[in-house]
Amino acid sequence: MAAFLARNAVDCLPRGALAERLAQGRALRVKLGLDPTAPDIHLGHTVVLTKLREFQDAGHTVVLIVGDYTARVGDPSGRSATRPVLSGEQIDANAETYRRQAAKILHTDERLEVRHNAEWLDMSMEELFRLVRHPTVAQLLERDDFAKRWAAGEPISLLELLYPVLQGYDSVCVRADVELGGTDQTFNLLMGRAIQQAYGQQPQVVLTTPLLTGTDGVQKMSKSFGNQIGVTDAPGEMYGKTLRVGDAQIAPWFSLLLGAEPPAGAGARDAKRALARALVTRFHGDAASAEAESGFDRVFIAHELPDDIAEAVVRAQGPTLHLPAVIAEVFGRSRSEARRTLAQGGVRLDGEALAAETLDVPVAELDGRVLALGKRQFRRLRVE
Structure with a gap:
């Protein structure tokens, strides 16, 4: 014993x-x-x-x-x-x-x-x-x-x-x-x-x-380092964060968190998916795990919109809205970061990439539509 x-x-x-x-x-x-x-x-x-x-x-x-x-x-x-x-x-x-x-x-x-x-x-x-x-x-x-x-x-x-x-x-x-x-x-x-x-x-x-290495693959998992996955994280968030860990972390995470080994013969991608499914199942149950995986596939493989998009209220002072300011407000970014992401083609409206020169947008073109920043962040805009 x-x-x-x-x-x-x-x-x-x-x-x-x-x-x-x-x-x-x-x-x-x-x-x-x-x-x-x-x-x-x-x-x-x-x-x-x-x-x-x-x-x-x-x-x-x-x-x-x-x-x-x-x-x-x-x-x-x-x-x-x-x-x-x-x-x-x-x-x-x-x-x-x-x-x-x-x-x-x-x-x-x-x-x-x-x-x-x-x-x-x-x-x-x-x-x-x-x-x-x-x-x-x-x-x-x-x-x-x-x-x-x-x-x-x-x-x-x-x-x-x-x-x-x-x-x-x-x-x-x-x-x-x-x-x-x-x-x-x-x-x-x-x-x-x-x-x-x-x-x-x-x-x-x-x-x-042992100390579990965080999602950055460098330091121990800690909220102080911003590399943690919480046991109460939403199933989809837990699933997505797990898929982002480095290949070298797959075996240690299986061992330390599940007392198991990665699936025999599985490549890194499939092993991470198995790890993510098992972790979500452990803390949220089988149904939540299945939904987290299907939701991830819809958004990041089929490029569909997620089902649970948070609403963001934006207040308009005139007939147009300055897009970098909207991005900064609803996603908690600086305006310079918003402009940079826009210039890199990382901002989409209802799935369509916005041109780098898109700055001032009519209110009617934003109200009720889904603004996406990168591949993982979505907000449904409501303009008042």
């Missing part, structure tokens, strides 16, 4: 510790901490959430810690600069969203325990002094991102230094047997072992999972 639960993991530390803990014959407490610093769970998060689900299926208890308190600090893992602190209202709203979306993957019965670390981190100064006497500044500066910033003479706040200590104390308060996290969390997870030991607990097993 230990080998099964550790499959696809990057590290399981210390070696052999998971098998020893499982041999105790009891339900383990398996911890995952999520700081609600963004409102949506994306596919990158599901790698570790799926591993948690495997522990649940084996009869163990998942302890999902919503880091509402530590979100006020901000996890600096992988960051080169201090992160902005969120407001209490943002944290509360994002925490609720995390809980709701995590339920798409995790069992929500007695095998799931959801805790907020504000329960125990709103501590007295005496308790804080007891906690921070265990790790040393030298230990904390061993962390790669801190070491780089220190060497470069860049500031590191005391709050940031406290972050891994507070995360480690979470493990003490929920008596974690195992803690999961991405490879960028290894230092923090090992700090949890040290803090538990200082409080007289058996140190947790550390299990790290």
Whole structure:
């Protein structure tokens, strides 16, 4: 069972510790901490959430810690600069969203325990002094991102230094047997072992999972990098974004997100379509997956208009409208970008490409018609 639960993991530390803990014959407490610093769970998060689900299926208890308190600090893992602190209202709203979306993957019965670390981190100064006497500044500066910033003479706040200590104390308060996290969390997870030991607990097993590369094929998936696919993205959007990933990402995405291999003998195009279908099915169901694929084919292969085109209201001040201004307004672009796209033939009206010199258009020629920017963005215009 230990080998099964550790499959696809990057590290399981210390070696052999998971098998020893499982041999105790009891339900383990398996911890995952999520700081609600963004409102949506994306596919990158599901790698570790799926591993948690495997522990649940084996009869163990998942302890999902919503880091509402530590979100006020901000996890600096992988960051080169201090992160902005969120407001209490943002944290509360994002925490609720995390809980709701995590339920798409995790069992929500007695095998799931959801805790907020504000329960125990709103501590007295005496308790804080007891906690921070265990790790040393030298230990904390061993962390790669801190070491780089220190060497470069860049500031590191005391709050940031406290972050891994507070995360480690979470493990003490929920008596974690195992803690999961991405490879960028290894230092923090090992700090949890040290803090538990200082409080007289058996140190947790550390299990790290790979980081999913985002749609750009370069950096880890993150909303901060704009390369994410959210688990609540519309089926068509999820399908289309998946088809845009690089060929080198196909096999890792199949493995990490679906626990499978690409279809044998399939070319990159067919493998991506299979991947996109499977992901949409997982989060939205078979019917939504089939509709997403057929909708994609209608729009991008048969060049038909999509069924669900959003309406955009444009206000006219005279008998004509300046087309670059309309494009900029309804698609959220700058006027210079709108003019450039128009000059490149990337703007269509009811399927017909507009000439580069098309600038001022009579209101009657725009009202009720579909304006398309590139291949993927459509708005039905209503002129008032």
